[in-house]
Amino acid sequence: MQPSPPSSPPNPRPLKLARMEDSIDIVQATTGTSSIPSYRPDAKQRRYDRQLRLWASSGQRSLESARVLLVGCDATGCQGLKNLVLPGIQQFTILSSAITQPKDVATNFFLHPDSVGQPIAQEAVRLLSELNPSVEGAARVDDISTLLQSEPFFFTSFTLVIATNVDPDVELALADLLWQASSEVGGPDIPLIAIRNSGFCGRVEIQLREHCVVDTHPDTTHTLRIDQPFPALEKHARELDLDSMDSMEFSHVPWVVLLVRASCWWKDNHEGRYPGQDKADDERSAERTAFKALLKAQKRKGDEENYDEALSQAYRAWTPSTVPYELQQLLETENGALVTQNSKNLHILLQALKLFLTEPPHLPPISPTLPDMHSSTTSYVALQNLYKAQYRADLEKFKGYLAQTLSSLGLPVDAIPDDEIEGFVKNSGGVNVIKGRALRESKEVQGGVRALIADSFSEGNAPYEIYLPLHLAFLSAERFFSQEKRWPGTSQDGDMAEDSRKMAETVRHIIRDAAQGFSGEIGDLATNAIAEVARGGFGTLPTTAAFLGGLVGQEAIKLVTNQYNPLDNTCIVDLVQSGIEKFRF
Amino acid sequence: MSPTVNANGVGRSSPKAYLADEGRWESIDRVLDRRGPWTDEQFVGGRETKDVLRSKAKILVIGAGGLGCEILQNLALTGFSDIHVIDMDTIDISNLNRQFLFREADVGKSKAVTAAEFVMKRVPGAKVTPYHGKIQDHPPSFYLQFDIVIAGLDSISARRWINATLVQMVDEENPDSLKPLIDGGTEGFKGQARVILPTISSCYECSIDMLTPPTAFPICTIANTPRLPEHCIEWASVLEWPKVFKDKKLDTDDPDHIEWLYQQASARAAEFKIEGVTWALTQGVVKNIIPAIASTNAIIAASCCNEAFKLATTSAPSLNNYMMYVGNDSVYAYTFEHERRPECPVCGGESIIAEVGKDWTLEKLVDWLAARQDLQISRPSLAYSGGKPLYYQAPPQLHAATLKNLEKALPDLLIDGDEVVVTDPGLPFTLTVEIKYA
Numbered sequence A: 001m002q003p004s005p006p007s008s009p010p011n012p013r014p015l016k017l018a019r020m021e022d023s024i025d026i027v028q029a030t031t032g033t034s035s036i037p038s039y040r041p042d043a044k045q046r047r048y049d050r051q052l053r054l055w056a057s058s059g060q061r062s063l064e065s066a067r068v069l070l071v072g073c074d075a076t077g078c079q080g081l082k083n084l085v086l087p088g089i090q091q092f093t094i095l096s097s098a099i100t101q102p103k104d105v106a107t108n109f110f111l112h113p114d115s116v117g118q119p120i121a122q123e124a125v126r127l128l129s130e131l132n133p134s135v136e137g138a139a140r141v142d143d144i145s146t147l148l149q150s151e152p153f154f155f156t157s158f159t160l161v162i163a164t165n166v167d168p169d170v171e172l173a174l175a176d177l178l179w180q181a182s183s184e185v186g187g188p189d190i191p192l193i194a195i196r197n198s199g200f201c202g203r204v205e206i207q208l209r210e211h212c213v214v215d216t217h218p219d220t221t222h223t224l225r226i227d228q229p230f231p232a233l234e235k236h237a238r239e240l241d242l243d244s245m246d247s248m249e250f251s252h253v254p255w256v257v258l259l260v261r262a263s264c265w266w267k268d269n270h271e272g273r274y275p276g277q278d279k280a281d282d283e284r285s286a287e288r289t290a291f292k293a294l295l296k297a298q299k300r301k302g303d304e305e306n307y308d309e310a311l312s313q314a315y316r317a318w319t320p321s322t323v324p325y326e327l328q329q330l331l332e333t334e335n336g337a338l339v340t341q342n343s344k345n346l347h348i349l350l351q352a353l354k355l356f357l358t359e360p361p362h363l364p365p366i367s368p369t370l371p372d373m374h375s376s377t378t379s380y381v382a383l384q385n386l387y388k389a390q391y392r393a394d395l396e397k398f399k400g401y402l403a404q405t406l407s408s409l410g411l412p413v414d415a416i417p418d419d420e421i422e423g424f425v426k427n428s429g430g431v432n433v434i435k436g437r438a439l440r441e442s443k444e445v446q447g448g449v450r451a452l453i454a455d456s457f458s459e460g461n462a463p464y465e466i467y468l469p470l471h472l473a474f475l476s477a478e479r480f481f482s483q484e485k486r487w488p489g490t491s492q493d494g495d496m497a498e499d500s501r502k503m504a505e506t507v508r509h510i511i512r513d514a515a516q517g518f519s520g521e522i523g524d525l526a527t528n529a530i531a532e533v534a535r536g537g538f539g540t541l542p543t544t545a546a547f548l549g550g551l552v553g554q555e556a557i558k559l560v561t562n563q564y565n566p567l568d569n570t571c572i573v574d575l576v577q578s579g580i581e582k583f584r585f
Numbered sequence B: 001m002s003p004t005v006n007a008n009g010v011g012r013s014s015p016k017a018y019l020a021d022e023g024r025w026e027s028i029d030r031v032l033d034r035r036g037p038w039t040d041e042q043f044v045g046g047r048e049t050k051d052v053l054r055s056k057a058k059i060l061v062i063g064a065g066g067l068g069c070e071i072l073q074n075l076a077l078t079g080f081s082d083i084h085v086i087d088m089d090t091i092d093i094s095n096l097n098r099q100f101l102f103r104e105a106d107v108g109k110s111k112a113v114t115a116a117e118f119v120m121k122r123v124p125g126a127k128v129t130p131y132h133g134k135i136q137d138h139p140p141s142f143y144l145q146f147d148i149v150i151a152g153l154d155s156i157s158a159r160r161w162i163n164a165t166l167v168q169m170v171d172e173e174n175p176d177s178l179k180p181l182i183d184g185g186t187e188g189f190k191g192q193a194r195v196i197l198p199t200i201s202s203c204y205e206c207s208i209d210m211l212t213p214p215t216a217f218p219i220c221t222i223a224n225t226p227r228l229p230e231h232c233i234e235w236a237s238v239l240e241w242p243k244v245f246k247d248k249k250l251d252t253d254d255p256d257h258i259e260w261l262y263q264q265a266s267a268r269a270a271e272f273k274i275e276g277v278t279w280a281l282t283q284g285v286v287k288n289i290i291p292a293i294a295s296t297n298a299i300i301a302a303s304c305c306n307e308a309f310k311l312a313t314t315s316a317p318s319l320n321n322y323m324m325y326v327g328n329d330s331v332y333a334y335t336f337e338h339e340r341r342p343e344c345p346v347c348g349g350e351s352i353i354a355e356v357g358k359d360w361t362l363e364k365l366v367d368w369l370a371a372r373q374d375l376q377i378s379r380p381s382l383a384y385s386g387g388k389p390l391y392y393q394a395p396p397q398l399h400a401a402t403l404k405n406l407e408k409a410l411p412d413l414l415i416d417g418d419e420v421v422v423t424d425p426g427l428p429f430t431l432t433v434e435i436k437y438a
Ligand SMILES: [Zn+2]
Pocket: B202, B203, B204, B205, B206, B207, B340, B341, B344, B345, B346, B347, B348
């Protein structure tokens, strides 16, 4: 059993003040009733307050156990590390055998003129460590490719590896090592983030073999089930005695109850059909209009806000609750036969969810969250309690299936912590498993990138955006480096024309190989992309470094917290036109 | 790790030798010595361009917070040497997760001063002049001395002020009076960077309607039918605090004040069986805390400084004119040209027309103004174009004297085509609204 980070929902609660669609998590709440303890934040909570409101204490715990390796040491890599040291990873190591030059100092904020002549890794570690006293830093002054041969376990001992502007052949060897060390189901996954930049242009590539997201932070986690109310909700709505209510009470019945009640009445009088079900276009809209008219007719004074809300949400009466599309896709790709004792918890939970869904109503568990709505306190709390009770019932049922799954795998019934199970059941629509691709595939122009090139350049086509041409320019520059042992745009006389010509030749070759009926003309965009990349001479502009470092920091945080969907797998940055684009290569 | 520090400094270059070594600019010089396929016609390159960047350009940074720290770092490294920074804030411990020029020992010190000192220490050759104070305390002549202004602010009213000031400063006779304003903003994983050429491109005020209006809870919900923990917290801060403490102002930075609110809100929540009031939520609601992380600030600040670099050197075209960034679901950016708004109260020529009904009261006009998404005002005061007050929110005497106008019918106060002058605490300029009866 591989431990995966706990998936309990945010606490402190997400900050956004409640709007219509915001929710209150009534189970996670901690408020006492008799004496109220303070829970005043300690120094650490105060330091991290602004980020805890995004990834919560569970995300912070994962961050604080992350060990990150930076391979190579330049401005871009150090900017990326800065964005990880500040929020508080456990440890970082910088691997580089280089000695600091004045031109390194000039672009890298984490070097000082005093650093010149010293090992760059040591100097950068020293200045990065100042940013956060609770983060450990270490320098490893060694040659990367020698170490890859002699000590591969050094690289695989980290949570995540970042390679910044490393020799393309060495970068690929590192990618291969990490790909092999990670396994499809179960086993540690060590993502690689590879950076390449030249002047105003940059690229970030992420290699992950399999990555679990325990909370994608979807816009909504509500499972209101207006069309298919659970029995207690239906009973509550049907038994409501609207006639005996005074106008105050009447105008404060939550819209959820009003809609469920109207839907039940409709079904009772229409052979169990919801408004518009099994009807042709015009009759369908007529039924829906009739349903709304029915609701409207119940108003007493005409200005009841709760009815206005019900009317604006009426579409829910004819929008069948289903398993969310992304979850459906995910469950289809989850192969139960591959799940073993060693699988990550999320795979096991998804197997149990499959069993849960075999039972009517074939829908994911009810979430205990409810949006705010016009209502009296008592009616709202009563409604909330119904959802909460149903959530608990679903949780128990789910735990039954989970026990079954665990025992079939030969695992004890308590193999997955309760808070992780609860987090999953509350937010089963907000999980994801990403099956990544090997960096080698992209570098050898197979898979996604091959298909895109074929699509963009076949039969007289040409791409109309700069991003694929920029990727091709970087790819050709990497091949250029492998042959010439120098980067394009760095010849002594400052001439770029010859280097650009060679790059264009390589790009032409790559396209010809991938695209049927390629004209042989790489086109203006690719020509210009090559010229701009060569112009940068693979020097690091501090602004480009900071931009890419921001992206890298952000994606590393997502990867180590298992929260939010990460980039999968390539992002091209063009700071000439100030735009970015992502691809799955 | 054991740093191999040489006690006698052997092997290290002296700062003087470092500064004399022009070769250190190698990476940046590549794009200044050579033109790219998109480089502007005006681009000269070489010595002249480098001189403008490294010796002549004077740049102002507004805000030394999350974006400001990043901006100062980037400007110093790209070669700007005459950098000025304004900020009125002092350093708080909750800044340290992203404002990387500050340390725990700096808590309580001026952000502008501390940031300036740090950057000068780290990047020899860069001169950073700090101003601890409000941007509104400087006259237009102060802003006239800069070539470029970069704003990394979280306050909407401060951004409206600097935007309006720079637009009003433009003198058609004097091209130097046009100061490009580069504006950045972030919220959690999202942000935007834009380039504003006052009177030429869309200004901050032109896009004010893109802001999400702040969440306001109806007072009756807070007082009578609380449902969310936020409602209980608002009750404690908006209703209970003034009731109990009378004239003592709530200080949302004082933990004892937050503690009191938290206790009150918790008790009320318990009474109504509402769950979820926490210390952090209480603080978040009353301070209107926006999540903030280093990585988003890095991306937006880098984008802003890249635009400053491009403007100062013409080495590449500048952003036209808005990039929005979203990083919470993979990565996404959208770059587009935000159009000027002809009726923009700051840079547009057309006046705002209020189409009113003959049956309107003055109060209805006041509410109508406050509800307009493109004005973003909350407490408008109104006067005749000659200056005579129609309705004033403050001071108390004027408020009392004009209060009775609110219930009067509009036709009794204004005729068709009359102009009304509107002022508001959130508005850094006066607004003229023309009355048109439907
Ligand atoms: Zn404008």
